[in-house]
Amino acid sequence: ARKYRIAVIPGDGIGKETTPEGLRVLDAAARRFGFELELTEYDWSCDTYQKTGRMMPDDGMDRLKDSDSIFLGAVGWPGVPDHVSLWGLLIPIRRGFDQYVNLRPCKLMPGAKTPLANRGPEDIDFYVVRENTEGEYSSVGGRMFEGTDREFVSQQSVLTRTGTDRILKYAFELAMTRKRRKVTSATKSNGITFTMPYWDERFAAMAKQYPDVTTDQFHIDILCAHFVQHPDWFDVVVGSNLFGDILSDLGPAVAGSIGIAPSANINPEKAFPSMFEPVHGSAPDIAGKWICNPIGQIWSGAMMLEHLGEKAAADAIVSAIEKHLAEGGPRTRDMGGNAGTVDVGKALAEVV
Amino acid sequence: ARKYRIAVIPGDGIGKETTPEGLRVLDAAARRFGFELELTEYDWSCDTYQKTGRMMPDDGMDRLKDSDSIFLGAVGWPGVPDHVSLWGLLIPIRRGFDQYVNLRPCKLMPGAKTPLANRGPEDIDFYVVRENTEGEYSSVGGRMFEGTDREFVSQQSVLTRTGTDRILKYAFELAMTRKRRKVTSATKSNGITFTMPYWDERFAAMAKQYPDVTTDQFHIDILCAHFVQHPDWFDVVVGSNLFGDILSDLGPAVAGSIGIAPSANINPEKAFPSMFEPVHGSAPDIAGKWICNPIGQIWSGAMMLEHLGEKAAADAIVSAIEKHLAEGGPRTRDMGGNAGTVDVGKALAEVV
Ligand SMILES: CC(C)[C@H](C(=O)O)[C@@H](O)C(=O)O
Numbered sequence: 001a002r003k004y005r006i007a008v009i010p011g012d013g014i015g016k017e018t019t020p021e022g023l024r025v026l027d028a029a030a031r032r033f034g035f036e037l038e039l040t041e042y043d044w045s046c047d048t049y050q051k052t053g054r055m056m057p058d059d060g061m062d063r064l065k066d067s068d069s070i071f072l073g074a075v076g077w078p079g080v081p082d083h084v085s086l087w088g089l090l091i092p093i094r095r096g097f098d099q100y101v102n103l104r105p106c107k108l109m110p111g112a113k114t115p116l117a118n119r120g121p122e123d124i125d126f127y128v129v130r131e132n133t134e135g136e137y138s139s140v141g142g143r144m145f146e147g148t149d150r151e152f153v154s155q156q157s158v159l160t161r162t163g164t165d166r167i168l169k170y171a172f173e174l175a176m177t178r179k180r181r182k183v184t185s186a187t188k189s190n191g192i193t194f195t196m197p198y199w200d201e202r203f204a205a206m207a208k209q210y211p212d213v214t215t216d217q218f219h220i221d222i223l224c225a226h227f228v229q230h231p232d233w234f235d236v237v238v239g240s241n242l243f244g245d246i247l248s249d250l251g252p253a254v255a256g257s258i259g260i261a262p263s264a265n266i267n268p269e270k271a272f273p274s275m276f277e278p279v280h281g282s283a284p285d286i287a288g289k290w291i292c293n294p295i296g297q298i299w300s301g302a303m304m305l306e307h308l309g310e311k312a313a314a315d316a317i318v319s320a321i322e323k324h325l326a327e328g329g330p331r332t333r334d335m336g337g338n339a340g341t342v343d344v345g346k347a348l349a350e351v352v
Numbered sequence: 353a354r355k356y357r358i359a360v361i362p363g364d365g366i367g368k369e370t371t372p373e374g375l376r377v378l379d380a381a382a383r384r385f386g387f388e389l390e391l392t393e394y395d396w397s398c399d400t401y402q403k404t405g406r407m408m409p410d411d412g413m414d415r416l417k418d419s420d421s422i423f424l425g426a427v428g429w430p431g432v433p434d435h436v437s438l439w440g441l442l443i444p445i446r447r448g449f450d451q452y453v454n455l456r457p458c459k460l461m462p463g464a465k466t467p468l469a470n471r472g473p474e475d476i477d478f479y480v481v482r483e484n485t486e487g488e489y490s491s492v493g494g495r496m497f498e499g500t501d502r503e504f505v506s507q508q509s510v511l512t513r514t515g516t517d518r519i520l521k522y523a524f525e526l527a528m529t530r531k532r533r534k535v536t537s538a539t540k541s542n543g544i545t546f547t548m549p550y551w552d553e554r555f556a557a558m559a560k561q562y563p564d565v566t567t568d569q570f571h572i573d574i575l576c577a578h579f580v581q582h583p584d585w586f587d588v589v590v591g592s593n594l595f596g597d598i599l600s601d602l603g604p605a606v607a608g609s610i611g612i613a614p615s616a617n618i619n620p621e622k623a624f625p626s627m628f629e630p631v632h633g634s635a636p637d638i639a640g641k642w643i644c645n646p647i648g649q650i651w652s653g654a655m656m657l658e659h660l661g662e663k664a665a666a667d668a669i670v671s672a673i674e675k676h677l678a679e680g681g682p683r684t685r686d687m688g689g690n691a692g693t694v695d696v697g698k699a700l701a702e703v704v
């Protein structure tokens with residue numbers, strides 16, 4: 001049987017509650033579609049940090065290196081600053097494994113509650129493709145004249161040709177697999193006049209290589225407005241690290257799916273393992289009560305299977321979620337129900 | 353009588369149609385409230401550029417310098433690149449006159465169509481305060497290894513203590529004049545780790561000086577989501593140049609007012625003239641037809657009067673707009689009516 005080695009990192013807070021349900025559904029899909037998942041669990045988290053002073057052990061990346069994928073819950077906990085928790089676990093994995101694509105579907109699921117008036121599932125169904133390794137999240141910067149009136153900080157945004165071209169190419173390739181075949185570029189070349197005009201230039205060059213793909217581009221300010229006013233305009237939206245970050249929270253928000261949205265951090269060449277995680281964080285306010293919604297984790301599992309080549313199983317999970325939501329399966333509190341985390345996981349595992 | 357010198361720059365496209373209507377209403381308000389406006393009109397625009405090779409004459413800034421305010425229509429036209437039109441007129445005025453506050457009300461007007469479900473005027477009524485001179489719109493950057501695989505571009509974001517503190521102070525002072533007295537900070541210190549933690553640090557320091565003001569802060573990604581999901585959370589939202597740019601388009605979009613939203617570029621110390629302009633651009637697709645909506649321009653006129661100290665007149669214009677919209681006065685096409693630009697201007701001038 002086909003066999004995949006999965007590194008599982010539940011992480012913090014509700015991550016510990018959603019990952020078991022994600023695994024429950026993955027396990028059901030594996031049995032039904034005839035493949036095996038070999039799981040190795042790592043307890044790396046803010047707990048570990050408070051005990052050992054490190055988010056992951058020194059050889060953490062080495063241990064993950066030979067897995068086929070990483071299945072992550074959530075990282076972050078009050079009392080541990082972000083530059084420790086995120087920059088000690090999440091970001092090193094994204095960068096160390098060159099997971100240069102951050103992919104997030106924005107899809108109005110049947111029965112989900114969009115904040116928009118008069119929008120149905122046919123109106124919101126697109127992908128945000130975010131550059132995940134460079135851009136505005138750079139490690140070049142500093143502070144000068146500290147503590148004086150002349151004090152200033154600066155930070156460089158960096159776009160390399162390699163980094164820009166490969167993310168654009170991914171977006172166009174993705175568009176080629178879709179019905180509408182359209183790519184929208186997020187820019188701000190009218191205000192950010194060194195990096196963004198370069199982005200536009202590379203986008204135009206890449207577009208020439210895909211004559212079958214329709215393209216357009218908007219400055220990020222008006223693009224955010226269009227997400228709210230015309231979500232039906234979009235098919236594949238590609239942006240830099242920061243712009244992609246913004247759009248991939250705003251997209252699920254307009255789709256009413258921010259609590260259940262999945263995400264994938266992908267190294268398309270499979271030179272390194274890719275990582276799959278729900279968009280929601282560790283949710284300290286509800287952690288420990290087993291009332292959180294596991295659908296984001298389960299949907300992330302579907303993205304993982306698709307990446308591993310198990311497309312039929314991936315589609316089965318997404319359909320199961322859609323059916324579950326449409327037909328009023330057990331719901332957690334955030335979706336207006338009373339069910340617990342485990343109830344939802346079990347219900348989905350049964351119908352997958 | 354109190355007298356103000358106003359430099360009028362209609363600029364491009366529909367700017368030429370909206371400014372006369374803005375002036376019509378300002379003129380009515382001046383008569384009613386007993387002050388005088390001394391107007392000087394400048395035809396600086398992309399037309400001028402195509403004739404003279406310059407967006408404004410060499411001594412342009414000098415000519416504007418002694419006015420009390422600048423009343424601008426729109427800048428930009430197809431065929432003239434943004435780095436020429438915007439960076440030859442709009443941006444030099446903002447920077448040259450140290451208009452470091454960009455202020456935009458986000459307000460659901462009665463009868464306006466918000467794309468959000470179940471939201472009324474009481475739910476959306478806040479200000480975005482945007483830093484308007486530094487941050488991500490910097491002039492430090494460049495390209496290296498041009499035309500090779502190693503090619504990259506970089507651009508520095510810069511936050512100075514002076515620039516950061518004065519915009520934060522403005523936001524807190526504005527909050528002190530409002531009922532809710534709340535300031536929300538837009539950050540991204542978990543990803544952009546040199547500049548944004550500094551922003552947070554200065555925000556915390558400023559907050560200490562305003563114990564009567566409630567504060568919170570969100571990363572820009574989730575903040576954009578909250579604008580859509582919970583617009584009622586906000587009172588005054590303060591952000592860097594880029595974050596403020598994004599939020600001040602998204603805010604009017606959720607309020608359904610992007611076509612009628614005003615903005616102010618303010619030098620609060622009045623060392624230099626401030627500039628008032630609608631958020632919409634030059635709209636080449638409808639320019640020349642006299643069907644565009646002049647309300648954004650007229651509302652910008654109200655912000656100008658408030659800045660000049662004519663608060664009663666400013667309030668009268670905003671009330672006139674609200675009443676006009678609530679009671680179904682003549683509407684342009686974008687608001688579902690048939691009226692021309694001039695009809696709307698005349699109707700508002702009558703009731704101000
Ligand atoms: C035209 C552009 C440079 C400008 C900006 O980003 O400042 C515009 O979007 C605005 O918000 O006034």
Ligand SMILES: CC(C)[C@H](C(=O)O)[C@@H](O)C(=O)O
Nearest residue numbers: 086090245248542543571573
């Ligand atoms: C936690 C944070 C650093 C992260 C990011 O900005 O990349 C998050 O917002 C995300 O989108 O995964």
